[in-house]
Structure formats: structure tokens, C-alpha cells
Amino acid sequence: MADFSxxxxxxxxxxRAVRRSLQDGPRLAAERRGNMDLRFAKWENGKxxxxxxxxxxxxxxxxxxxxxx
Amino acid sequence: xxxRAVRPAVRAGxxxxxxxxxxxxANFATLREIEGRLKSIKNIKKITNTMKVIASTRxxxxxKAMSDSRAYGQTSNTLFEQAETKPLEDKKTLLVVASxxxxxxxxxxxxxxxxxxxxxxxxxxxxxxxxxEKAKAQLSRSNPDAIVLSFANVCKxxxxxxxxxxxxDQIALLPTDYASVKIxxxxxxxxxxxxxDAVEAYSEEAITQSPNFSAYEADEETLSNLREYALANSLFxxxxxxxxCEISARRNxxxxxxxxxxxxxxxxxxxxxxxxxxxxxxxxxxxxTGAAASAE
Numbered sequence: 406m407a408d409f410s411x412x413x414x415x416x417x418x419x420x421r422a423v424r425r426s427l428q429d430g431p432r433l434a435a436e437r438r439g440n441m442d443l444r445f446a447k448w449e450n451g452k453x454x455x456x457x458x459x460x461x462x463x464x465x466x467x468x469x470x471x472x473x474x
Numbered sequence: 475x476x477x478r479a480v481r482p483a484v485r486a487g488x489x490x491x492x493x494x495x496x497x498x499x500a501n502f503a504t505l506r507e508i509e510g511r512l513k514s515i516k517n518i519k520k521i522t523n524t525m526k527v528i529a530s531t532r533x534x535x536x537x538k539a540m541s542d543s544r545a546y547g548q549t550s551n552t553l554f555e556q557a558e559t560k561p562l563e564d565k566k567t568l569l570v571v572a573s574x575x576x577x578x579x580x581x582x583x584x585x586x587x588x589x590x591x592x593x594x595x596x597x598x599x600x601x602x603x604x605x606x607e608k609a610k611a612q613l614s615r616s617n618p619d620a621i622v623l624s625f626a627n628v629c630k631x632x633x634x635x636x637x638x639x640x641x642x643d644q645i646a647l648l649p650t651d652y653a654s655v656k657i658x659x660x661x662x663x664x665x666x667x668x669x670x671d672a673v674e675a676y677s678e679e680a681i682t683q684s685p686n687f688s689a690y691e692a693d694e695e696t697l698s699n700l701r702e703y704a705l706a707n708s709l710f711x712x713x714x715x716x717x718x719c720e721i722s723a724r725r726n727x728x729x730x731x732x733x734x735x736x737x738x739x740x741x742x743x744x745x746x747x748x749x750x751x752x753x754x755x756x757x758x759x760x761x762x763t764g765a766a767a768s769a770e
Contacts, residue, residue: 411646412699413639413706420636441636444626445644451618455561459753 410466505753508746510622512739519735525578525730533721539632539720540662547673547711549706557627559676559684565653567600568645569593572659572716573609574628579724582660582668583608584714589670590658591616601652603645605713617626622648631716632731638710646702653677655705659712668719673712674703 424435442457557756561567573586587609594617596598602617604624605609612620625641645655654676661671681687692700 410645413643414703415644416703416706417636417639438634439636441635441640442627442630443637443640446624446626448618448621448624451614451621453614453621453624459625459644463640465642466729 414463414467501743504747505746507747508742512742512746515735515738515742519732519739522728522731526725526732529725529728533718533725536632536714536718537662541713543559543711543714547707550707550711551673552644553685553690554674554676554681557681557687557690558686559680559687561654561674561676562680562683563653566650567597567678568603568622568648568650568655569600570603570641570645570653570655570657570712571605571609571613572628572657572709572712573606573624574716574720575603575607575630576720576724578727579606579720580727582614582719582723585668585670586658586660587612587616589672593656593658593672594620599652603641605641622650628713633710633713635706635710638713639706642702642706642709645705649679655682655708657708657712661718662715664720665722668723673704673708675701675708677701726735 411421421439424432424439427435441460445459445462446455447454487507569590571586571590573583583606590602590609590613594602600620601622602613602620604613604621607626610621610624610626623644625644628637628641634770656672656674658670658672660668660670676684678701681697681701719734
């Protein structure tokens, strides 16, 4: 658990691993359920910040976490 | 020489006459206008009808996903019901508004925004997280200071658990410590009606303070995991239910739009026929009077 910043991220990684190890037929159906294409923006003092892709932001956060270790 | 010089002027005169349309052609012009309007209404009807058919086919899938995720979310909430968890009063609340990006589906987005404002008026010490462009546009006009996060691209298709997890993850990363998270979503009652409702996701403190929680003998360490997971579960439930509501509302809205377009087409068709008949009668009267005058 220590390697993950949150339980949900841990679950997401575990779920991805399971999906990728499935057989071809079920895998395609399962991977469609794993798609996530959200964009998000932080708000400060009533102003919308920069709109970012959530998956990219997560990957960057993971990468920077790995580097800092 | 003279005739050649005068000809362009004559030609210019005839062109001007056809452009300005002589007064006796007034009926003719409106006839053309009605015809154009009729055509565009017919096109609109085709479009709304197609959207209705699409929404109907998506509705069955959305409803299935909704009933599955409802069972899932309610199971997840059973723990808190059994433990009789209550939200803490004194600290900040986070409102998560589960709307979506697309319009053309009646009043479900404004219903959600109104419900959010009502909750916000009851406990002003709250922050808002918005899912979806529509509610974001509405809430950013009335309560821009309360918004802390907004998500776009939500609920394009049936929401996945990965979506809910990613949102829950971002909420967990927020700097403020919230006593409870209220997820405001549209509750699906039947295909015709839906109403804004809220599900709660509790903080660790609220969970530990709940009266019957000791019966579960849970470790302290796992509590934050439980909290995040429960938040993702509730979000997933709310998003799936909101999605089904949206599709069903869109189906109804498009059905009504098609019906109204049909009524308008009937009305314009009658008006068109009447105008045309009037124009023909007018022409006939002119011909007959002309013939009678020349016969004398």
C-alpha cells in the first residue's frame, strides 16, 4: 500500500492488471469498462483554472512520486 | 441608335420590378415563405425524432447499468446504515453535483443546480465539486466562490467505475478536510419522473464516532481506505443513476419536440393550402374579369 497515494489508485492499478491478463475476447469488453477520459479544472476564488486531462495528470503525479523516492 | 440606347434602361426597369415584387404578388411571397418554414420544421422533426430513437435504444442499457450500480451502491451503504453513521455537524461539507456535459434533455440540469443551491443555503459552509459542463455553467454564475473542482467529459456513455474512482481520488486529494460528502444526483423514479436526491459519504471521524461501528472490529489504518472506496462506490451509483435519468429525460424531451413539430407542420400545411387556394382564386377572378371586359 505504501507505494500508492490512495486506495482508489491502488484499486485502479490492480483492476488494470487483471483486465490485461484476461483472454482476448473478455479482455476487450473489460478494457472498455476501464476507459476513463475525464478532464478536470481546479477553481480558486471563483475562477476556473487550467483544464487538464485527468489521466495525464495522474500519470505525472505517479512519475514525480517515483522520482522523489 | 435610339432603341439601342433605351434598351438597357428598359431592362434595368424590368429587373427592378421583379426584385421589389409588385403588390399583387404579395400572396405569392408569403406562400414561398410558408413553404420554406414548413420545410425547416420538417427537418427539425426528423432530427428530434432521430435523437428520440437513439435515446430510446440507449435508455435500456442505461437503465440496466443503473439498477446494477444501485444494488452495488446500496450494498456499500449498508455498512453505514448498520453502524448508524451520522454526518458531523460542525465541519465543512462537500457537495458533489453529478450532472453531465450535454443539454437537450429537459430540466434535469437546472433541477440539480436548484437542489444544490437549496442545500447550499441550508449550510453555507460548503464547497462544491461539479461533474459536467451544464451544472458548472449554472453554478459558476450563482456560486463561483464555492466551487473547488470541476470535471468535464463525464457521463458521455454509461459511467464506468474507473470514472468514479478517478473523481473520488481527486476529491480525496483536496486540501480541505470535509466532515461529509453529499453527492447530489437525479434519482430515477420512473421513465417520466426523477427528482434531485443526495447520498452521503462520511469522513473517517464520522465513521469512528458512529454508535454501532465497534461491532465491525475494523483496524484504524483501513478506515481511510474504506472511506475512499465508499466515496467511489457512492459516486458510481450516483453517476449511473444520473446518466439513466438524463437519457430518459432526453427521450421525453425529444418526443415532445417531435410532437410539437408535427402539430406545427399540420398548422402550416393548412395555412399553406389556404393561401395557395386564395392566390388561385384571385388569379381566376382577374382572368374572368379581364375576359368579360374584353368581350364587351
